[in-house]
Amino acid sequence: MPDDSVAPLISPHSILPEDRTSTRQTTMDLGGGSRGKKGKLSWVVIASYVFDWAVLIVAAAVGAILGDITPNKRPFSLEDPDISFPFTVHETVPLWLLLICVVLAPIILVAIISLVFVPGSTVPQGTPKAMIWRRKLWELHAGLLGLALSIVAAWLITNCMKNLFGKPRPDLLSRCQPDLANLNQYIVGGIANSSSNGQLVDANICKNPDKSTLDDGFRSYPSGHSSSSAAGLIYLSLFICSKFAITIPYLSPGGHATEPAFSAFPSRMRVSDSHPESYELPVRGASNSSGEQKLQLAHRNQSIAAARRQAAAPPLYLLIAAIVPFFAAVFIASSRWFDFRHHGFDILFGFMIGTITAFFAFYYYHLPISSGAGWAWGPRSHDKAFWAGVGSSSYATDRVHLEYRAGDEEEVLHVAPDRYGHGNGRGTGLSAGSAPSTSARKPQLEPQGFGEQHRDSAYMGGVAI
Secondary structure, three states, X not given: OOOOOOOOOOOHHHOOHHHHHHHHOOEOOOOOOOEXXXXXXXXXXXXXXXXHHHHHHHHHHHHXXXXXXXXXXXXXXXXXXXXXXXXXXXXXXXXXXXXXXXXXXXXXXXXXXXXXXXXXXXXXXXXXXXXXXXXXXXHHHHHHHHHHHHHHHHHHHHHHHHHHHOOOXXXXXXXXXXXXXXXXXXXXXXXXXXXXXXXXXXXXXXXXXXXXXXXXOOOOOOOHXXXXXXXXXXXXXXXXXXXXXXXXXXXXXXXXXXXXXXXXXXXXXXXXXXXXXXXXXXXXXXXXXXXXXXXXXXXXHHHHHOOOOOOOOOOHHHHHHHHHHHHHHHHHHHHXXXXXXXXXXXXXXXXXXXXXXXXXXXXXXXXXXOOOOOOEOOOOOOOOOOXXXXXXXXXXXXXXXXXXXXXXHXXXXXXXXXXXXXXXXXXXXXXXXXXXOOOOOOOOOOOOOOOHHHHHXXXXXXXXX
């Protein structure tokens, strides 16, 4: 997890004694939010995710059934060199090894990362261990659910297309055992000439008694090894990048990208007395600026100095760790070429299917890598666990009041409502319908002297100098 190295948004030392007592006895009820007593998910939300797993299991079973039925069989030519390669008995990556590489290994790595490295070093002191473990288990659940969605989607799509197109494999003729004595009975197209018969024959010319081997000879497009390896291993690469903040350095949209921000030493530049909007080096012996200009100078220096410090390149060993799964997927896909199991386009198209499902599944359950700090999206709300309906833009809000559910901090902290307000995802520590106490003191949300500019630049990725 990325180390933000900033003060927590809500300091544990700012919690009042009476707040600690009240939060232990309070039920977080934000108009039917996803959490019930003591921050636990409601049974409706849990049931909705159990149903998600059931849907994926059914989809995987359908894919397995489709992989076993007799496919369409495209006519072919007995003189086609593209389907005349020998049959490889011992594949480089057999099915059992494929399952270990793209299913079992990602499951183990996702579990280790979620249970060991989550939630990282940004946890405020005094956070209950129960809350930390709930976060660990939720990140684990979201990671595995995304992995399952990626692999099952690629599996189902690939098997449907394989049987639909019925494209011959490069080693089809070695599987076929054609009935050459009755060749004329199986001709379905083409025109013969002096150099070649140039004719297409029906798949019924093949007399191989092993039906499974023969049927599999017509499942070349797209490559199942390619799509499955990309779906599982590219998803794993994205997961690793997300959790360890491995991304290409970039300037955030809210950052300062003016011309002075890219100078060698922006903190040594000042606002000109005559042109407050221009920057120039200070002149020796010049009179001091007014108080307002000094404040403006400090503000500008703080802003422009943050431009080059918004990001930095992650260590290369982390980059290598993230791209190893991707290269493993490329190797598995490439092995189908030199094993004579697939044509080049079949491999590329299968890899594209797996890549698309991997990216979709990852972003379906996780925040963007560059701006999400490695977190998964939170659970659905109680009211929208199974259905949101027309007019709703989020499954995280209450159906009636359009309020976000309680945040992680407010599950254990009492926060005054006038600090955060309603409908912003912050809890109040009060049950629905109860009015907040007007005598309650506001908690101190940041240390003294931790100003607005410092806080904004720190949380936006900048560093104030």
